[in-house]
Amino acid sequence: MNAKPARTRTAGKPATAAPARKAKPTGQPKVAAAANGATPLVEMRDISIAFGGVRAVDHASVDLYPGEVVGLLGHNGAGKSTLIKILSGAYPRDHGQIYINGQEAQIANPRDAKAYGIETIYQTLALADNVDAAANLFLGRELRTRWGTLDDVAMEAQARKVMGRLNPNFRRFKDPVVALSGGQRQSVAIARAILFNARILIMDEPTAALGPQETAQVAELIKQLKADGIGIFLISHDIHDVFDLADRVFVMKNGQVVGQAPTVAVTKDEVLGMIILGKCPPGAIPGPGAMAA
Amino acid sequence: MSDIAARPVMAADEEGPFRRFLRQTEIDSRLLGMVGALALIWIGFHLYGYFVNGFGAFLTPRNLWNLSVQTASIGIMATGMVLVIVTRNIDLSVGSVLGLCAMVMGVMQVWYLPQWLGLGHPALWIITVIMGLAVGTAVGAFHGWLIAYLRIPAFIVTLGGLLVWRGVAYLIARGETVSPVDSRFALLGGGPFGSIGATGSWIVGLIACAAIVALIITGRRQRQRFQFPVRPVWAEVFMAVVGCGFVVAVVLLVNSYPWPVGIVRQYAEARGIEIPDGGLFIAHGFAIPVLILLAVGIAMTFIATRTRFGRYVFAIGGNPEAAELAGINTRWVTLKVFALMGFLCGLSAVIASARLNSATNALGTLDELYVIASAVIGGTSLAGGLGTIYGAILGALVMQSLQTGMVLVGFDSAVQQIVVGTVLVVAVLMDTIYRRRAR
Numbered sequence: 001m002n003a004k005p006a007r008t009r010t011a012g013k014p015a016t017a018a019p020a021r022k023a024k025p026t027g028q029p030k031v032a033a034a035a036n037g038a039t040p041l042v043e044m045r046d047i048s049i050a051f052g053g054v055r056a057v058d059h060a061s062v063d064l065y066p067g068e069v070v071g072l073l074g075h076n077g078a079g080k081s082t083l084i085k086i087l088s089g090a091y092p093r094d095h096g097q098i099y100i101n102g103q104e105a106q107i108a109n110p111r112d113a114k115a116y117g118i119e120t121i122y123q124t125l126a127l128a129d130n131v132d133a134a135a136n137l138f139l140g141r142e143l144r145t146r147w148g149t150l151d152d153v154a155m156e157a158q159a160r161k162v163m164g165r166l167n168p169n170f171r172r173f174k175d176p177v178v179a180l181s182g183g184q185r186q187s188v189a190i191a192r193a194i195l196f197n198a199r200i201l202i203m204d205e206p207t208a209a210l211g212p213q214e215t216a217q218v219a220e221l222i223k224q225l226k227a228d229g230i231g232i233f234l235i236s237h238d239i240h241d242v243f244d245l246a247d248r249v250f251v252m253k254n255g256q257v258v259g260q261a262p263t264v265a266v267t268k269d270e271v272l273g274m275i276i277l278g279k280c281p282p283g284a285i286p287g288p289g290a291m292a293a
Numbered sequence: 294m295s296d297i298a299a300r301p302v303m304a305a306d307e308e309g310p311f312r313r314f315l316r317q318t319e320i321d322s323r324l325l326g327m328v329g330a331l332a333l334i335w336i337g338f339h340l341y342g343y344f345v346n347g348f349g350a351f352l353t354p355r356n357l358w359n360l361s362v363q364t365a366s367i368g369i370m371a372t373g374m375v376l377v378i379v380t381r382n383i384d385l386s387v388g389s390v391l392g393l394c395a396m397v398m399g400v401m402q403v404w405y406l407p408q409w410l411g412l413g414h415p416a417l418w419i420i421t422v423i424m425g426l427a428v429g430t431a432v433g434a435f436h437g438w439l440i441a442y443l444r445i446p447a448f449i450v451t452l453g454g455l456l457v458w459r460g461v462a463y464l465i466a467r468g469e470t471v472s473p474v475d476s477r478f479a480l481l482g483g484g485p486f487g488s489i490g491a492t493g494s495w496i497v498g499l500i501a502c503a504a505i506v507a508l509i510i511t512g513r514r515q516r517q518r519f520q521f522p523v524r525p526v527w528a529e530v531f532m533a534v535v536g537c538g539f540v541v542a543v544v545l546l547v548n549s550y551p552w553p554v555g556i557v558r559q560y561a562e563a564r565g566i567e568i569p570d571g572g573l574f575i576a577h578g579f580a581i582p583v584l585i586l587l588a589v590g591i592a593m594t595f596i597a598t599r600t601r602f603g604r605y606v607f608a609i610g611g612n613p614e615a616a617e618l619a620g621i622n623t624r625w626v627t628l629k630v631f632a633l634m635g636f637l638c639g640l641s642a643v644i645a646s647a648r649l650n651s652a653t654n655a656l657g658t659l660d661e662l663y664v665i666a667s668a669v670i671g672g673t674s675l676a677g678g679l680g681t682i683y684g685a686i687l688g689a690l691v692m693q694s695l696q697t698g699m700v701l702v703g704f705d706s707a708v709q710q711i712v713v714g715t716v717l718v719v720a721v722l723m724d725t726i727y728r729r730r731a732r
Contacts, residue, residue, distance in 0.1 A: 090618055111620035126618045130611035130678035131604070139608055140619035142601050149599040157519045
């Protein structure tokens with residue numbers, strides 16, 4: 001399979017997801033336009049995870065370059081959220097390796113992922129509903145005074161700063177986030193992700209709960225972050241959310257990668273064909289999940 | 294029609310000044326409700342006693358002083374129960390853990406330690422207390438481990454603990470009552486000698502007043518430094534005056550409850566003091582267990598609101614999955630919450646057994662219900678994520694006031710049970726309605 005024999009310590013369970021029938025090579029060739037011989041910011045290689053008997057992610061490989069937006073597309077249940085939760089440390093993988101800047105990364109839990117500069121905006125937003133915006137922004141990374149107590153005032157000050165950039169009308173710093181509107185909650189989740197100088201940003205259905213105006217705001221933000229050299233994974237089951245923002249798309253089906261394509265080389269309809277049928281158009285590079293031609 | 298349409302406007306007008314007052318002083322309206330309920334209970338029992346039995350026994354320094362001591366044991370455990378319930382768990386074993394700790398301490402200080410140190414050795418009570426706290430913490434941590442790492446529901450673990458630890462306590466002393474406890478240890482339970490007297494109480498009161506003023510001033514400065522909105526000056530002054538006034542009133546109250554005549558006579562004889570005509574007035578002042586409760590309340594409030602651990606406890610209660618994804622080690626936090634609960638059970642065991650001057654096998658029976666009821670009456674949501682330490686202490690005071698009041702006016706125990714049970718359900722109902730309105 002892969003050249004790297006190094007086993008990850010995270011694979012506590014035996015690598016059950018390495019059956020003989022999956023003998024075909026999974027190390028895919030890079031898209032020339034994106035690669036240019038550069039090291040990818042993230043490379044997930046040959047990742048598998050099974051829940052009970054269900055192989056949610058099946059030998060999937062994806063990569064992401066600095067300043068690039070990669071769309072991860074597929075039906076509900078195609079395995080895209082699961083794959084990305086492995087990168088953000090929420091699920092331990094059964095098999096496969098993750099490389100950050102060419103170095104093998106040990107990601108066993110969300111803390112590890114954050115240490116590598118991987119920030120995630122979950123579809124559910126993953127906010128603690130009963131505490132205020134500042135507490136959510138700094139959850140798990142609280143600022144402390146020199147006596148080791150929480151420095152709420154400093155945290156609120158920073159929260160006001162970053163929220164002022166994202167959502168200038170936001171005033172409700174004292175309310176628990178459960179009392180906020182959908183758009184406000186979303187901006188809290190985004191603020192949390194960008195507050196700590198993320199290098200890799202994962203956005204799982206970032207605009208699912210938003211109105212048109214807020215969606216445009218998020219799109220603007222993505223362009224800004226991209227210009228800063230941050231790599232972004234955009235996950236969606238709706239191609240229209242992603243196509244215009246992404247430089248490249250990966251399509252997943254039944255836990256496998258159908259293929260990848262630069263968005264300039266394919267049409268929306270062709271990508272739809274990949275999502276629905278698993279059929280790769282000429283502009284795409286087929287993966288292990290592609291329908292036999 | 295017009296009547297219905299006009300009503301909301303009128304209500305808004307009527308509530309205007311009061312609402313504005315609450316908002317500007319940042320007083321929790323729930324706190325006001327609890328204080329109101331407490332006042333109602335106190336005055337109600339006093340008047341009932343006055344009219345039905347011919348004398349009102351409730352609002353007397355003696356009763357209120359005793360009430361404060363009786364609240365200490367439940368109140369201490371209730372502060373820990375807040376954190377347990379906030380993390381969406383429950384601890385049904387606190388009464389039995391209290392019984393176990395009390396029995397371990399009783400056996401230590403009555404049977405074993407005197408053999409090595411000699412009876413009445415000054416270090417005896419210290420070793421005993423440390424033992425009790427260690428046993429409580431260890432048992433709590435063990436519960437926490439079973440719950441957090443082995444994923445057994447807290448309800449089951451602590452239901453098992455309720456039976457197991459009561460049984461272990463029985464086996465330790467073969468069911469005997471162990472007494473009397475060490476004389477210094479006994480001071481931790483209160484009583485005339487276990488109180489700090491008038492001068493000491495004034496010192497505590499002055500420190501409390503200074504702390505209130507200092508907190509208000511530093512809080513205001515901090516907010517000004519970052520140019521956040523601040524409360525109006527009149528609201529700050531109002532809070533300081535109310536806070537200090539309350540402290541002074543409490544000090545005056547505990548200082549107006551004198552030692553019983555018999556104890557004064559003993560004390561005077563031992564010291565060779567002449568008792569003047571009309572008797573010698575020696576005030577109790579704050580009882581030591583009440584000061585312990587006060588210290589625990591402050592420490593737990595600090596832990597809950599000013600530390601990372603406390604922030605994580607509330608975050609886990611609000612959304613366990615989000616807390617996990619934010620990188621919080623939720624299992625370790627859960628274990629620590631239960632260990633803390635166990636520690637507080639040990640502390641309550643010190644007070645309960647010192648007050649009783651013995652360790653009995655029944656000590657702490659049914660305490661779990663009063664502790665949970667206190668936390669819930671104090672506004673801790675069983676759905677998790679919400680609760681305050683001061684609320685739980687006030688809740689404990691409400692529960693104890695009901696109990697004491699009913700004993701004073703002569704309700705029999707069957708009626709007492711009915712009332713306590715009803716109050717618990719009604720309190721939760723009111724809380725549910727309040728939260729629905731607040732949305």
